[in-house]
Amino acid sequence: xxxxxxxxxKSGKSLNAEKYIQKISKAKxxxxxxxxxxxxxxKQRIQQHQKQRSDNFITVxxxxxxSDEIEKHEKTAVLVECLSVWVNNMLYHEKSxxxxxxxxxxxxxxxxxxxxxxxxxxxxxxPENALxxxxxxxxxxxxxxxxxxxxxxxxxxxxxxxxxx
Amino acid sequence: xxxxxxxxxKSGKSLNAEKYIQKISKAKxxxxxxxxxxxxxxKQRIQQHQKQRSDNFITVxxxxxxSDEIEKHEKTAVLVECLSVWVNNMLYHEKSxxxxxxxxxxxxxxxxxxxxxxxxxxxxxxPENALxxxxxxxxxxxxxxxxxxxxxxxxxxxxxxxxxx
Amino acid sequence: xxxxxxxxxKSGKSLNAEKYIQKISKAKxxxxxxxxxxxxxxKQRIQQHQKQRSDNFITVxxxxxxSDEIEKHEKTAVLVECLSVWVNNMLYHEKSxxxxxxxxxxxxxxxxxxxxxxxxxxxxxxPENALxxxxxxxxxxxxxxxxxxxxxxxxxxxxxxxxxx
Numbered sequence: 001x002x003x004x005x006x007x008x009x010k011s012g013k014s015l016n017a018e019k020y021i022q023k024i025s026k027a028k029x030x031x032x033x034x035x036x037x038x039x040x041x042x043k044q045r046i047q048q049h050q051k052q053r054s055d056n057f058i059t060v061x062x063x064x065x066x067s068d069e070i071e072k073h074e075k076t077a078v079l080v081e082c083l084s085v086w087v088n089n090m091l092y093h094e095k096s097x098x099x100x101x102x103x104x105x106x107x108x109x110x111x112x113x114x115x116x117x118x119x120x121x122x123x124x125x126x127p128e129n130a131l132x133x134x135x136x137x138x139x140x141x142x143x144x145x146x147x148x149x150x151x152x153x154x155x156x157x158x159x160x161x162x163x164x165x
Numbered sequence: 166x167x168x169x170x171x172x173x174x175k176s177g178k179s180l181n182a183e184k185y186i187q188k189i190s191k192a193k194x195x196x197x198x199x200x201x202x203x204x205x206x207x208k209q210r211i212q213q214h215q216k217q218r219s220d221n222f223i224t225v226x227x228x229x230x231x232s233d234e235i236e237k238h239e240k241t242a243v244l245v246e247c248l249s250v251w252v253n254n255m256l257y258h259e260k261s262x263x264x265x266x267x268x269x270x271x272x273x274x275x276x277x278x279x280x281x282x283x284x285x286x287x288x289x290x291x292p293e294n295a296l297x298x299x300x301x302x303x304x305x306x307x308x309x310x311x312x313x314x315x316x317x318x319x320x321x322x323x324x325x326x327x328x329x330x
Numbered sequence: 331x332x333x334x335x336x337x338x339x340k341s342g343k344s345l346n347a348e349k350y351i352q353k354i355s356k357a358k359x360x361x362x363x364x365x366x367x368x369x370x371x372x373k374q375r376i377q378q379h380q381k382q383r384s385d386n387f388i389t390v391x392x393x394x395x396x397s398d399e400i401e402k403h404e405k406t407a408v409l410v411e412c413l414s415v416w417v418n419n420m421l422y423h424e425k426s427x428x429x430x431x432x433x434x435x436x437x438x439x440x441x442x443x444x445x446x447x448x449x450x451x452x453x454x455x456x457p458e459n460a461l462x463x464x465x466x467x468x469x470x471x472x473x474x475x476x477x478x479x480x481x482x483x484x485x486x487x488x489x490x491x492x493x494x495x
Contacts, residue, residue: 004488006487006488007287008285008287008288008305008453009287009288009291009301009302009305010287010301010302010304010305010306010308010309011287011305011308011309012305012309118488120287120288120338120487120488121288121289121290121291122288122337122338122339122340122341122450123173123288123289123338123339123450123451123452123453123454124288124289124290124451124453124454124455125289125451125454125457125462125465125466126339126451127290132290135290136290136339136340137339137340139340140338140339140340140341140342141340143340143341143488143489144340144341144342144488144489146488147488147489147490148489153488153490155487155488155492157171157285157320157329158169158171158283158285158308158309158311158312158318158320158329159308159309159312159313160312160318160329160330162320162329164487164488164490164492165490172452173450173452173453173470174452174453174456174466174467174470175452175466175467175469175470175471175473175474176452176470176473176474177470177474285452285453286453286454286455286456287453288338288453288454289453289454289455290454292455297455300455301455322336322450322485322494323334323336323448323450323473323474323476323477323483323485323494324473324474324477324478325477325483325494325495327485327494
């Protein structure tokens with residue numbers, strides 16, 4: 001089973017996804033953090049979050065090759081938190097949209113329970129910054145691609161998740 | 166009864182909230198304007214709006230302590246227009262998220278009919294400006310907090326209010 | 331019949347609108363491109379898109395006076411792609427909101443099948459740039475105006491169109 005939660009910044013998408021995966025996972029779910037460690041402060045903040053989550057999740061980290069990590073977890077659901085950071089990582093490492101598409105397709109073909117979280121960045125004015133414009137485009141195309149393959153899609157506004165598929 | 170209308174800039178959230186409160190309020194509803202007067206032009210524009218509303222609303226102004234003002238209006242519903250401006254005021258006066266939380270909790274515990282309006286600023290790219298980033302974060306957290314305590318929540322897009330709770 | 335699809339950048343609003351119009355149009359539908367040609371690169375890109383669409387659509391171009399073009403197509407549905415670009419054109423040519431309102435009203439009074447696409451730019455932080463702010467305001471007001479007159483309105487998120495009217 002594949003599920004997507006999409007919403008804006010501080011919309012409550014992560015909290016809703018975390019509650020959802022606790023319900024569907026038979027064993028303690030895996031929290032797949034896509035963040036790449038950049039500086040010590042970020043690292044520290046992430047380790048703190050990880051500690052807070054430790055009762056409810058097994059945390060693993062993977063910035064690029066999601067499918068290899070997800071493949072390992074046959075008996076428990078995996079929360080991918082989040083796809084927008086992954087898109088950012090992939091762009092940073094000069095991967096094309098086709099590379100991302102291929103990676104997403106691999107995950108979709110695995111018989112695993114995966115809950116994806118993605119940030120909706122589509123409803124502002126078109127950014128002046130070319131890199132930001134590219135990110136908005138690719139993030140939107142990945143959201144469409146993942147949503148098309150998911151069994152359920154939830155749109156999160158003000159902490160409230162509405163099922164749109 | 167507590168109700169929230171959330172939507173983007175010029176989404177029609179205010180018009181929908183105004184129509185809604187006219188239906189539920191037994192007496193002429195109170196329009197609680199959260200705007201702080203900064204310059205004469207803004208003041209003039211607000212006074213003009215106030216004049217236009219005067220047939221349908223009693224307008225009062227409060228930039229920070231919403232609960233004291235709402236407490237006064239036992240017999241008529243209060244429209245808080247809008248929470249995003251209030252968040253902005255609170256940040257400007259160096260109030261913390263916890264201060265805002267406390268104030269919202271006070272309002273929620275009052276047996277009053279309140280309709281809240283909040284601006285959805287969550288779906289653009291993450292702003293480069295640190296102050297804007299903080300505003301987006303706090304505004305989102307307040308939207309979640311208020312929505313969780315409301316009896317009904319409406320998401321407004323292109324003037325159309327969809328009940329999401 | 332009048333229908334509106336609203337969604338963010340790369341939300342899949344256009345694809346949904348194109349599928350929809352193929353279903354409702356008796357003859358090959360008209361694709362009314364509102365883009366003004368600015369440079370050769372843009373022109374080339376548009377001609378390529380046009381070629382790709384040629385099996386499914388008859389493409390016509392009109393940057394400002396939509397009603398005259400729509401009037402001509404009595405027997406086939408017209409896809410207006412997109413209203414946000416049209417708003418931009420109208421602002422560029424120093425047309426007022428009232429001018430746009432008048433033009434939209436003309437289209438709405440025509441007994442034609444029209445599917446409109448509009449970009450939702452309402453949910454970012456208020457832009458610092460005055461021109462961008464004006465665009466966000468007018469685009470939102472046009473979205474409201476059109477939605478109010480449409481028989482059906484669809485909100486598109488991650489490629490999924492949800493009927494909100």
